[in-house]
Amino acid sequence: MTTFLILGVLILLIVIGVPVSAALGLTAVGFYIFLGDFNILAMLPQRMYSATTGFTLLAIPFFILAGNLMNTGGITHRIFNFADAVVGHIRGGLGQVNVLASLFFSGMSGAAVADAAGLGQVELKAMKDRGYDPDFSAAITAASSTIGPVFPPSIPFVLYSSITGVSVSKLFLAGVVPGLLMAVALMGSVYVVALRHKMPRRDHIDWPAIWRTFLDAGLSMVTPLIIIAGIFGGIFTPTEAGVAASAYALFLSMVVYREVKLGDLPKVLWDTLLHTIRVMFVIAAAGFFGWLLVHQRVPNQLVEAMLTFSDNPAIIMAIIVLILLILGMFLEGIAVIVLTVPLFLPVVTHIGVDPVQFGVIMIMCSMVGLLTPPVGMVLFAVSSIANLTVGRLSKALMPYLLGIVLVLLVVIVFPPVSTWLPELVMGR
Numbered sequence: 001m002t003t004f005l006i007l008g009v010l011i012l013l014i015v016i017g018v019p020v021s022a023a024l025g026l027t028a029v030g031f032y033i034f035l036g037d038f039n040i041l042a043m044l045p046q047r048m049y050s051a052t053t054g055f056t057l058l059a060i061p062f063f064i065l066a067g068n069l070m071n072t073g074g075i076t077h078r079i080f081n082f083a084d085a086v087v088g089h090i091r092g093g094l095g096q097v098n099v100l101a102s103l104f105f106s107g108m109s110g111a112a113v114a115d116a117a118g119l120g121q122v123e124l125k126a127m128k129d130r131g132y133d134p135d136f137s138a139a140i141t142a143a144s145s146t147i148g149p150v151f152p153p154s155i156p157f158v159l160y161s162s163i164t165g166v167s168v169s170k171l172f173l174a175g176v177v178p179g180l181l182m183a184v185a186l187m188g189s190v191y192v193v194a195l196r197h198k199m200p201r202r203d204h205i206d207w208p209a210i211w212r213t214f215l216d217a218g219l220s221m222v223t224p225l226i227i228i229a230g231i232f233g234g235i236f237t238p239t240e241a242g243v244a245a246s247a248y249a250l251f252l253s254m255v256v257y258r259e260v261k262l263g264d265l266p267k268v269l270w271d272t273l274l275h276t277i278r279v280m281f282v283i284a285a286a287g288f289f290g291w292l293l294v295h296q297r298v299p300n301q302l303v304e305a306m307l308t309f310s311d312n313p314a315i316i317m318a319i320i321v322l323i324l325l326i327l328g329m330f331l332e333g334i335a336v337i338v339l340t341v342p343l344f345l346p347v348v349t350h351i352g353v354d355p356v357q358f359g360v361i362m363i364m365c366s367m368v369g370l371l372t373p374p375v376g377m378v379l380f381a382v383s384s385i386a387n388l389t390v391g392r393l394s395k396a397l398m399p400y401l402l403g404i405v406l407v408l409l410v411v412i413v414f415p416p417v418s419t420w421l422p423e424l425v426m427g428r
Contacts, residue, residue, distance in 0.1 A: 006292065006298060010027045021284075025289070028292040031292060032292075043288070048287050052283050052287070059158045059241065061242075062245065063245060064155070065268070066245040069268060072264060073257055073260045074257045076101075078216050079105055082104075082213040083098075083101040083104065085206060085210040089206075094127045095127075095132075095190035096187050098190075099140065103147055120381070124385060133199075136197070136396065137386065138385075139396035141386070143397060143400035145382075146182070146367035147179055147182050147183055149366075150175045152173070153172060153238070156337060157363060159334060166355050166356060167426070168237075169422075170426055173421045173426070175418075177417050177420070177421060178360055178407060182404060185407050186400055190400075227245055230244055282335055313351040313352060317351070324361075325365055327369070328369020337366065356418065357415050361418075364408045368405065371400075371401055371404075373391075373394055
């Protein structure tokens with residue numbers, strides 16, 4: 001009964017338009033006021049503070065800063081130009097470029113919205129100049145940006161790690177194969193769509209252009225190697241990798257490319273601060289709400305209820321994934337993570353699902369949510385940039401959403417897709 005009351009009040013507040021962070025806090029505070037347990041309410045400041053002070057969470061503002069610096073410092077243009085030189089000759093070439101550029105970009109920022117808002121503008125302009133259909137251009141720009149939070153480094157993985165205690169390094173490694181599979185699935189979808197609509201391509205591979213753009217973008221593209229080698233070489237922790245990514249992006253933008261001036265930094269830092277505050281406030285509110293769930297034994301009740309419904313792990317997993325996909329249609333990805341991880345982790349652990357694999361599944365479900373109305377952040381960001389209605393863009397996204405969902409199913413059905421690399425490098 002307690003579980004239904006808590007979750008019912010939370011869902012009601014979200015449905016009537018209360019922001020997720022406020023809904024989480026109000027539900028927890030209101031419940032204890034209703035019980036008259038004011039001693040627990042005294043824990044509110046401490047729980048909200050402790051939820052945002054984990055060392056792991058320091059990576060979030062720095063990866064956000066790295067993405068902002070990339071978008072301001074000309075790094076995104078160089079990555080796009082190199083990707084264009086490499087795969088621009090394939091049918092629907094700039095669609096393929098779109099996916100490849102997002103894969104490179106994800107190695108620095110780890111954020112889908114940063115990709116869509118920054119690199120997306122470069123991609124959309126280039127595709128418009130070459131006569132591509134605006135629906136196709138906007139759809140693949142939105143879809144490809146979701147590679148970023150799956151392929152390392154990843155802000156959502158950092159958040160998942162801070163909640164569960166699962167190693168960030170293992171989560172980063174777990175995202176490598178699924179992230180590459182997402183890129184392959186999207187490039188395959190682009191090729192099929194391009195063939196059907198007879199989209200343009202370049203006549204031949206321009207090897208001098210590949211070499212020229214590689215020299216121009218090479219320093220930008222070694223960032224993922226620096227981050228991964230630094231983590232597994234013991235030079236810095238996954239959290240400190242965010243600092244390294246920001247410092248390297250700052251160095252490239254101000255010293256090497258000289259496209260960011262000292263006067264540009266206040267705006268970049270301010271944008272980073274605003275984004276970080278929004279994320280951290282949700283985490284803070286979720287900290288006290290998570291305490292409420294544990295105190296009232298809600299996860300235990302949920303485990304018992306789901307096992308009563310079925311003891312088949314496949315059915316239970318299917319129900320959880322369906323819930324995550326539905327929530328993703330109405331809540332922002334970070335909110336889904338902080339809300340559902342404390343609920344579902346005990347369930348999936350009980351049925352034998354590796355927490356590392358579940359982390360990948362959860363982040364991929366949230367990526368689907370970013371592309372679906374009514375609350376998909378990437379959907380709205382690209383819709384605004386491309387001047388398309390959300391309905392029109394949603395329809396054009398269907399082939400690419402199908403590709404992402406197929407990769408999600410592969411990760412669910414074949415655990416080694418996400419667990420093989422972490423176990424190979426770091427052991428069980």
